[in-house]
Amino acid sequence: MEYLLQQVINGVTLGSIYGLIAIGYTMVFGIIGMVNFAHGDVFMLSTFIALIFLLALTQTLGFGSLALALLIVLLLGMLLTSLWAWAIERLAYRPLRGSFRLAPLISAIGMSIFLSNLVQVTQGPRNKPVPSSLETVLTLREGENYVVTLSYKQLLIVGVTVLLLGAFWYLVQNTALGRAQRACEQDRRMASLLGIDVDRTISLTFVIGAALAAVAGLLFMIYYGVVSFSDGFVPGVKAFTAAVLGGIGSLPGAVLGGLLIGLIETLWSAYFSIDYKDVATFSILAITLVFLPSGLLGKPEVEKV
Amino acid sequence: MASLRADAPQSPWRSLANAVTDALGAALLALGLAVPILALRTEQNISNELILQPRWGYVAIAVAGTFAARLGYLLLRSPKRQPRRVKSAVPNSWREIAARSLAVVGLGLLALYPLIALALTGKAGAIKWIDNFGIQIMIYIMLGWGLNIVVGLAGLLDLGYVAFYAVGAYSSALLAQNFGLSFWICLPLAGILAAFWGILLGFPVLRLRGDYLAIVTLAFGEIIRLILINWVPVTGGYAGISGIPRPTLLGLPFNASEEGFAAFFHLEFSPVHRAIFLFYVILALALLTNWVTLRLRRLPIGRAWEALREDEIACRSLGINTTTTKLTAFAIGAGFGGFAGAFFAARQGFISPESFTFMESAIVLAIVVLGGMGSQIGVAIAAVAMIGGTEILRELDWLRRIFGPDFEPTQYRMLLFGLAMVLVMIWKPRGLIAFRMPSIFLSERRRVRADLVQEGHG
Numbered sequence: 001m002e003y004l005l006q007q008v009i010n011g012v013t014l015g016s017i018y019g020l021i022a023i024g025y026t027m028v029f030g031i032i033g034m035v036n037f038a039h040g041d042v043f044m045l046s047t048f049i050a051l052i053f054l055l056a057l058t059q060t061l062g063f064g065s066l067a068l069a070l071l072i073v074l075l076l077g078m079l080l081t082s083l084w085a086w087a088i089e090r091l092a093y094r095p096l097r098g099s100f101r102l103a104p105l106i107s108a109i110g111m112s113i114f115l116s117n118l119v120q121v122t123q124g125p126r127n128k129p130v131p132s133s134l135e136t137v138l139t140l141r142e143g144e145n146y147v148v149t150l151s152y153k154q155l156l157i158v159g160v161t162v163l164l165l166g167a168f169w170y171l172v173q174n175t176a177l178g179r180a181q182r183a184c185e186q187d188r189r190m191a192s193l194l195g196i197d198v199d200r201t202i203s204l205t206f207v208i209g210a211a212l213a214a215v216a217g218l219l220f221m222i223y224y225g226v227v228s229f230s231d232g233f234v235p236g237v238k239a240f241t242a243a244v245l246g247g248i249g250s251l252p253g254a255v256l257g258g259l260l261i262g263l264i265e266t267l268w269s270a271y272f273s274i275d276y277k278d279v280a281t282f283s284i285l286a287i288t289l290v291f292l293p294s295g296l297l298g299k300p301e302v303e304k305v
Numbered sequence: 306m307a308s309l310r311a312d313a314p315q316s317p318w319r320s321l322a323n324a325v326t327d328a329l330g331a332a333l334l335a336l337g338l339a340v341p342i343l344a345l346r347t348e349q350n351i352s353n354e355l356i357l358q359p360r361w362g363y364v365a366i367a368v369a370g371t372f373a374a375r376l377g378y379l380l381l382r383s384p385k386r387q388p389r390r391v392k393s394a395v396p397n398s399w400r401e402i403a404a405r406s407l408a409v410v411g412l413g414l415l416a417l418y419p420l421i422a423l424a425l426t427g428k429a430g431a432i433k434w435i436d437n438f439g440i441q442i443m444i445y446i447m448l449g450w451g452l453n454i455v456v457g458l459a460g461l462l463d464l465g466y467v468a469f470y471a472v473g474a475y476s477s478a479l480l481a482q483n484f485g486l487s488f489w490i491c492l493p494l495a496g497i498l499a500a501f502w503g504i505l506l507g508f509p510v511l512r513l514r515g516d517y518l519a520i521v522t523l524a525f526g527e528i529i530r531l532i533l534i535n536w537v538p539v540t541g542g543y544a545g546i547s548g549i550p551r552p553t554l555l556g557l558p559f560n561a562s563e564e565g566f567a568a569f570f571h572l573e574f575s576p577v578h579r580a581i582f583l584f585y586v587i588l589a590l591a592l593l594t595n596w597v598t599l600r601l602r603r604l605p606i607g608r609a610w611e612a613l614r615e616d617e618i619a620c621r622s623l624g625i626n627t628t629t630t631k632l633t634a635f636a637i638g639a640g641f642g643g644f645a646g647a648f649f650a651a652r653q654g655f656i657s658p659e660s661f662t663f664m665e666s667a668i669v670l671a672i673v674v675l676g677g678m679g680s681q682i683g684v685a686i687a688a689v690a691m692i693g694g695t696e697i698l699r700e701l702d703w704l705r706r707i708f709g710p711d712f713e714p715t716q717y718r719m720l721l722f723g724l725a726m727v728l729v730m731i732w733k734p735r736g737l738i739a740f741r742m743p744s745i746f747l748s749e750r751r752r753v754r755a756d757l758v759q760e761g762h763g
Contacts, residue, residue, distance in 0.1 A: 035516045045342065052341040055357050083337045092727045099734040102462055105516060106674050109667050110726025117720035122343050128355055233663065237527070240520065275535040282524040282531070289521050290509045 015262020040236015247298020499643020
């Protein structure tokens with residue numbers, strides 16, 4: 001029982017990170033119907049940006065307060081990751097709008113290869129151990145032979161995720177930008193006829209997705225304590241799985257999917273086999289797409305001839 | 306970044322000022338992107354702590370380079386041309402003759418390639434050119450042609466093609482190791498097994514299309530790779546399988562022994578014999594793939610594939626059985642992937658899951674797409690350009706003289722590969738050979754213009 005509780009705590013933490021990344025996939029797919037294959041690598045890039053700024057602040061500039069340093073890292077990371085996503089959209093995807101359907105996907109795959117290799121070349125191929133921080137652990141419950149713990153890191157991750165999702169939900173539901181986004185999702189041509197700058201809206205969608213991925217990147221770095229240039233692919237695919245499972249295009253779906261994937265992954269590793277945990281995720285991806293293509297909360301797609 | 310308006314009449318000074326402003330914007334963007342990923346390198350010191358190593362020089366180069374490139378592009382680009390409406394003066398039949406002669410010349414060059422390499426570089430130097438360039442490129446041409454059946458003809462985007470390559474390689478290696486079968490028996494068996502896996506993985510994805518199909522096939526490819534890694538008793542895990550028997554020429558092994566190839570023909574033993582032999586084997590396999598594809602295109606099944614690519618719903622309304630059509634495309638494409646895998650295993654003598662990562666699928670897909678999906682010669686050209694281009698990076702020693710002795714051109718291989726994929730998509734989204742010759746026609750065979758080609762629709 002205690003063991004299960006601990007796994008659920010770990011799963012929710014992991015799921016929060018996946019959920020944050022998944023929003024980037026689901027929003028972009030919703031608005032331009034494209035799988036932004038490079039999103040996982042944008043996330044990986046953001047872990048490196050966060051690592052470098054954290055080192056610069058704590059080592060080079062000698063910041064005493066860790067909380068302040070993390071806040072600055074978060075803001076700078078969101079800013080620079082958004083800049084990357086903006087530039088990628090502008091240079092690699094926008095020229096292909098209106099081209100044949102697979103062109104943006106292939107361009108995105110190229111971008112993904114480019115980003116992971118760029119980081120490999122500039123930062124070196126080794127794993128980077130992150131200086132540890134926030135090691136305090138709360139003991140929740142002491143069983144006979146198992147102690148359930150909740151670390152500050154996990155609290156931070158879940159707290160930040162909930163806070164950001166709230167802010168983000170407000171943005172999409174109640175602001176002009178959110179309305180423009182939803183309008184573009186429904187009908188891009190009609191939206192542009194009604195005076196919405198479609199290109200700008202799409203750019204902002206990429207920027208928001210990347211900013212959330214940057215948050216996920218910082219949390220991921222703190223949680224795992226190690227980053228590597230190859231960390232984009234697997235978390236990216238898992239977050240995409242989360243988006244698909246929740247129903248691609250649906251924001252609450254992405255978060256729900258992220259939590260489910262996080263839980264499934266931790267419970268699978270805890271009770272079955274840790275070697276095959278990625279197989280579990282990939283199988284869920286395949287099974288969902290084949291049997292439930294609209295996901296849990298998505299709208300079924302009707303094809304018109 | 307405010308872009309220059311070409312339509313408004315402007316004084317040269319004003320347009321220069323605009324260009325400079327624009328280039329400054331681009332440089333500023335480059336600065337933002339380069340900080341911190343390029344400016345500060347994380348390195349581990351002796352006590353395993355990460356420290357930052359500033360490299361602002363690189364940032365300055367990147368920013369200045371962006372500025373110069375953007376400015377040059379803005380000032381030197383030709384004013385926007387009106388889209389040409391003039392019909393090409395060259396009649397279609399001439400072009401066809403040109404295309405055909407290109408194919409014949411290319412084929413001749415391929416057939417003579419090992420001998421040319423041998424003549425130019427001698428026995429010791431030729432191995433590198435035949436093995437690293439010739440065989441490597443031919444493997445990718447064969448994979449590209451195999452995937453072309455699935456992606457180019459049937460219009461099913463497959464991101465997990467490497468799974469069939471892996472199935473072919475592992476089944477032939479396991480058959481050879483456990484049952485002592487020779488390469489020539491393993492080869493067809495590997496192809497058949499891979500085709501069987503193509504059907505098996507094709508079944509669940511029958512109703513998916515476009516991006517979803519791509520992602521599911523990617524998942525299947527990864528699942529197969531993870532099983533290869535984790536099923537240690539059979540596959541050897543990360544260690545892989547080694548000691549796979551090399552192919553023989555009618556029972557003559559390519560070694561220095563008494564009954565070897567060299568001894569039989571009273572030649573001096575040289576490892577180049579095996580390289581040349583392997584080159585011709587893969588050439589024959591690739592040409593077989595090409596020939597089968599060309600013949601299949603004329604059969605009803607090939608026409609059904611192409612109809613499926615153009616419009617699945619119309620296809621179904623006309624009574625074409627889309628299930629069998631898709632499954633045959635998957636099976637035949639996978640079968641050729643399996644042949645290539647068996648050849649790969651025999652050529653290397655060693656296989657491990659490292660060789661079957663998603664990156665390989667992406668490379669093969671990039672070759673098919675860059676070549677212009679459906680075009681056989683385009684795929685071959687793209688494979689030569691991409692694989693040959695990245696292999697040639699290994700040879701660029703003069704770069705080391707410019708950038709210093711630590712400069713390692715090969716680490717930029719995949720970086721350039723990814724960049725090339727993006728750039729070619731922007732420059733020619735439909736690939737190098739964008740037009741299409743119809744397989745069946747009424748009275749005159751006319752090429753279909755690139756802007757009318759709409760694959761990946763369904």
